[in-house]
Amino acid sequence: MRTFQQLKRLLKQPDPDYPRVRLALLGDSATQFLATAIQGEALARGICLELFEGEYNQVERQVLDPTSDLHRFGADYLVVFQSSHKLLEKYSLMEAEQRTALCDERLEFVRTLCGSFPGKIIYYNYPEIGDGVFGSYQNRVEVSFIYQVRKLNLGLMTLSQECPNLFICDLSELQAKLGRDFCFDSSVYVSTEMLLSLDALPYVASRTLDIVCAIRGSFKKCLILDLDNTLWGGVVGDDGWENIQIGHGLGIGKAFSEFQQWVRKLKDRGIIICVCSKNDDDKAREPFEKNPEMVLRLDDIAVFIANWENKVDNIRTIRQILNIGFDSMVFLDDNPFERNIVREGIPEICVPELPEDPGDYLEYLYGLNLFETASYSSADKDRTKQYQVEARRTSSALSFSNEADFLRSLEMVSEVRGFNAFNIPRVAQLSQRSNQFNLRTVRYTEDEVRRLGEDPSYACFSFTLSDKFGDNGLICVVILEKRDAGTLFIDTWLMSCRVLKRGMEAFTLNTLVEYAREHGFRHLVGEYLPTAKNAMVAEHYPRLGFTPDPEAPERLFTLDVDTFTPLDCFIVSK
Amino acid sequence: MQKEDLLLKVQDIFRDVLDDEEIVLSETSTAEDVEGWDSLTHIQLIVAIEKKFKIKFTSKEILSWKNVGELIDCLASKLA
Incomplete structure (x- = not known):
């Protein structure tokens, strides 16, 4: 782990040419050091943060006022650090009989926050501070601070299941591991109003960036x-x-x-x-x-x-x-x-x-914390089997003298569907995970996928692929935007690399053209946005017969639907 | 440890934390004399000194010093 001093030093180097991410930080205590640590940790991971730091103790105002600086800034990520320390202060100032409402009141605010901020929210949960008022008997007393804090942390977990844009950063777990005396330094607090010790800051920044990176599709598989x-x-x-x-x-x-x-x-x-x-x-x-x-x-x-x-x-x-x-x-x-x-x-x-x-x-x-993730579906556990099947498929390919014979022998079947309750989690997950075969690398959460699926100005496709060796599950997603009466813009085309070289691209395009013809569209427009990882699809559209746009020949490509002849492939539709 | 030695060691810490090899401290130095020494870096300096000498200042002490000399005196009294 880098020290705070090392993170701070990273900020002094000239701006590197890293991808930029807009991140806002709000706290109910002073957050300057936390902001520095988060920026340094981002740079260490190859991300350049454009940071908005809300003034100290203005969390509610920045969130609730639609004209606030926070909303004008338009962040992709909002990090919110409402501290146990300040919560305890609030609790202590309440009338004794109102203290049982502490948890619900805070949860209500976080729920409002999720509804009013359009980006991803990274919310720090509450490390426990035992105030020693009830001793261990606090477990039986609803009005005790610990009772309210634990209830609040559980409530945040439930809330994050309901609000797809809410990601909890587990500060409570982190403090349990590092120790409260390590995380809090009274002289830092007294002289600066900051609640994290200098030694704890790099850990907190790291856990925060773990979530940002996971959402951006960079995580361990x-x-x-x-x-x-x-x-x-x-x-x-x-x-x-x-x-x-x-x-x-x-x-x-x-x-x-x-x-x-x-x-x-x-x-x-x-x-x-x-x-x-x-x-x-x-x-x-x-x-x-x-x-x-x-x-x-x-x-x-x-x-x-x-x-x-x-x-x-x-x-x-x-x-x-x-x-x-x-x-x-x-x-x-x-x-x-x-x-x-x-x-x-x-x-x-x-x-x-x-x-x-x-x-x-x-x-x-x-x-x-090596295995941070931004999504989970129960289908994940079958992945090992799929790779074992893939190893068998690879050895089978060696016994055929030409590729077409091999592909034919696979007896491939694809099921083409729109987005539905069953496949939305998997579509969102593929959108988060796919880096290489991804033409524009736009990431969608479950909630966004659901909305796109219902939006009449979009046409959405999901493809599965199975063969005689096994089922690959959902492996390809295409989202078409109806730009105008004649044009479909390919907002998203991504595919799992497990099914490369099977002719899936040809099958997908044939399906898209068929849709375009049935609905009277004359052009398909594709766009390639290069990232550090998707060079394999730089020639994707030209390979499939699209014509480079004279204005932006390496980025935009057009296909004339009327003159298109279906491409050969060995996949049949289910 | 002699106060002169302490001053040199503290000076090293200032140079490291403030990333400036040219800082020269004397007993009469104050925050106004040293570029980059503000209320925020102040606490970083304190924490670095505490770590280096394995001592702990009280919040009251931290707020009371008027110059580097008083800081060194306080430090020396803890090491005595």
Whole structure:
């Protein structure tokens, strides 16, 4: 973690050419240091913040007054830090009999906030301050401060399920981990009205930026694990599958069991789990197959690589199979030498400096908050299976001499639908996650997807793809804007990279043209907005037969619907 | 520790926190003499001094000093 001083120093460098994000910060205490820390942390992650800092203690006014500076600024993100400290002060000033209303009153304000601010709101929840008035009996007394604070934090969770633009930043959890005495410094508070210690600021800024980055589509998708002394204690090649340390019997086995339980929960959440180990393949698999204490099974591992090649090459192979960026991968290895080789060979990958004692692995990893996300759907847990199927598909492709024969053999079927209650979460998620095959990289939340689906000036399409090996689920989204009577503008065209090279682009375009013809539109206009990650679709429209617009030949492309002949593909509509 | 030594060590902290290698402190230096020393950087300086010497100032002390000399006196009394 950088220190506050280091974050501050980052701001002194000349403005780098990073993407710009407009962020507003409101607090009920002074926030200058927090603003500095957030800006520095953003720069450290390659984002240039244009910051609006509300005057101290004007949260309500800035939010409720539609003509306020906050609303004029038009931020993409609003960070709100209403502190436990000030809440306690408010509570203390209330008449005793009104104190039970503290939680509801604050929740009502946050609900209003969600309705009046159009961007994403990052709201800090409330770290507990025990005021010692009731002792532990406070748990039974609704009027106690702790009772109100805990109720409020629970209320915020419920509210964030209702309000898609509300993201809770878990300051309460962070303080539980760091300690209240670490987070609060009375001399800082007395002399500056700031409630976070200088040491706590970088952590708070980091948790805030974790959310911003996750919403912007930059987050971890894959965890690559070493085996010996990372996933179990000992060396399977020397000790044998029955003697490795795992489970409650042998040595520090329980530390590894709990570590594996954590990995398994990540897998259930949709993180892709891979193995990369220097071992004989058969020996490395034995514990998964035979040792009853193992929590993880081969079924949980999407890609399993055990050989004596170097790990950089092996991780490159994993990347090829999964088709995701190195910057969305985390590599865990107990061996500092291997960690450094991987860091040097693949600078984008995240390689945490695991502590020496395996008993410390989990507490250390909890503190890093590696797996922030801005969405979750229950379909996520099937992702491992999809990648395992993909590995089988890849080996099947090798047995065909030409691509067309292979594609035909897949017996592909696509289901084309608009947006509906069932697929909206998945559409939103794909919109958040897709970086490479994404023509304009406009991110939509569930709420926005729902609204687009109902808006008569848009035509929305979702595509699934299944074949004889398995179902890929929803893999492609197109949103068309009816610009005028004759023109459909392609607001969004994004696709999961898992289905590249299957002819899905051709099938999608055929579907769009069919829609255009049926509804009397004569032109499709596509736009390519380059990002650091979507170079693979720079030639997308020309490849499909669109003509570059003479005004902006690399950005805008037009397709004449009347003269279009359907493209060959081996996908049939369901 | 001699007060002159303390002054030099505190001067190093000022240079580091305020990012200015040219700062020269004397016992009579005040916030007006040092560029960048304002009410906000003041608390950063205090926290850095507390960390370096592993001591803690009270809020009252922090608000009472009129110049660097008084800060050093207070620091020296805690280290004695």
